[in-house]
Amino acid sequence: MSHQIPVPADDAPALEATGLGLKYRRGWALRDCDFRLPAGRICGLVGPNGAGKSTLMALAAGLLPPGAGSVRVFGGAPGSPQTRGRVAFLGQDKPLYPRLTVAETLRAGRELNPGWDQEAAERIVRQGDLPMSARVAGLTGGQRTRVALALALGKRPDLLMLDEPLSDVDPVSRQELTGALLGEAVENGTTVLISSHVLAELDGVCDYVLVLGGGRVRLAGDVDELLASHRLVVGAHEGDGPVPALAGHQVVELRRTSRQATALIRPAEGDGIPPGEDGWGIGDGWDVLRPTLEELLLCYLRSPQAPALLTPCARPTPEAALR
Ligand SMILES: Nc1ncnc2c1ncn2[C@@H]1O[C@H](COP(=O)(O)OP(=O)(O)OP(=O)(O)O)[C@@H](O)[C@H]1O
Known part of the structure; x- marks a missing residue:
């Protein structure tokens, strides 16, 4: 038809x-x-x-x-x-x-x-x-x-x-x-x-x-924009103190075992995507991985305190707010 x-x-x-x-x-x-x-x-x-x-x-x-x-x-x-x-x-x-x-x-x-x-x-x-x-x-x-x-x-x-x-x-x-x-x-x-x-x-x-x-x-x-603006980082870390390698990033979720830390991070400011794959500045000895969608969603679901993030195309226009 x-x-x-x-x-x-x-x-x-x-x-x-x-x-x-x-x-x-x-x-x-x-x-x-x-x-x-x-x-x-x-x-x-x-x-x-x-x-x-x-x-x-x-x-x-x-x-x-x-x-x-x-x-x-x-x-x-x-x-x-x-x-x-x-x-x-x-x-x-x-x-x-x-x-x-x-x-x-x-x-x-x-x-x-x-x-x-x-x-x-x-x-x-x-x-x-x-x-x-x-x-x-x-x-x-x-x-x-x-x-x-x-x-x-x-x-x-x-x-x-x-x-x-x-x-x-x-x-x-x-x-x-x-x-x-x-x-x-x-x-x-x-x-x-x-x-x-x-x-x-x-x-x-x-x-x-x-x-x-x-x-x-x-x-x-x-x-694609959300995956590009997050990284899963995995590295050796002992204790409950701050993880220096993650300084300067917004940490969505941080999980630790006795010797290792795993974190989902995004840039600290706005929604900017760091330039290039190595632009994350995490330092040597850490694996920096692009998360899958499932990993990204799970991290956000497990971390209700993480600040909200809307990519530019998901933000209502200023005109919409006036209606
Ligand atoms: N008819 C209703 N009367 C009173 N409270 C309601 C009603 N419908 C939903 N709620 C409440 O509103 C909130 C949101 O419910 P909603 O059903 O939209 O959630 P949901 O994300 O679809 O959940 P689920 O994954 O379990 O289907 C819940 O706290 C729920 O208890």
Whole structure:
């Protein structure tokens, strides 16, 4: 089926939040969140339980009104007629009608969504060997997830938000579905925001990350820029005192054994990337390694006190703050 990809009138980011917050009775679920997700990126949303990931997605989907600040979706208000058709959100509960068959579920998707892509939706269902005639009520949790994903992709959204979508899917199907999802996203220029606790699965998949902790943004930006502006350093060091080799750097995390210290560091000032691979000035006897995305994320998750870092493309524009 032909589908015209809506081209934004300007280069509005897929998501832009300024001072975004939401408070429940027990306290702030999300607070003072500033970040920007440019269109076309595959962004991993990471954080410990209760960090605010689902809350952020619900706000961006227009399911909850912000308690403070704002979030814009392609420059518009979440849930508004301007943005509703461009966004698909798959929450953790994956609501489907149990009495409908898979075919009837996809037909409902077609009737409700003007830009419906039947081929894409059927492809996802068929790859799981799911009979179109099967009733949703008789499907396993993983099979329901597949149907829910087919519905979300069939909508051909410009922004696809997936809240731990594959938690009940077996490892082989998980890998296959991730590949299919990304294939569709890259082909259509879809922006994807995907939350997951499986950090290894985000490596090689995401080109952007957003890390939340305690309802606040801890880390946000382009994966290559973030990896380039951090180093894992490993060297001999005894005792609990300061590690002289790390002076002049921002230490995100420092772990010690009796004879060795391992640290994730970044430049002390701003977000500058030291010039060249040997520009870190750590000194002889230390291994200076580029971290993997999983290592970088784990270090930030283990060190909630580390100062937040947003790469330049992840910072909201000054105009956004005035809206
Ligand atoms: N409906 C609600 N009523 C009251 N508090 C809520 C509600 N939903 C979420 N919260 C609280 O808001 C905070 C953020 O929750 P949220 O579900 O957004 O976190 P999360 O990062 O998605 O967690 P998880 O990884 O466990 O899914 C938590 O402290 C949670 O207890």
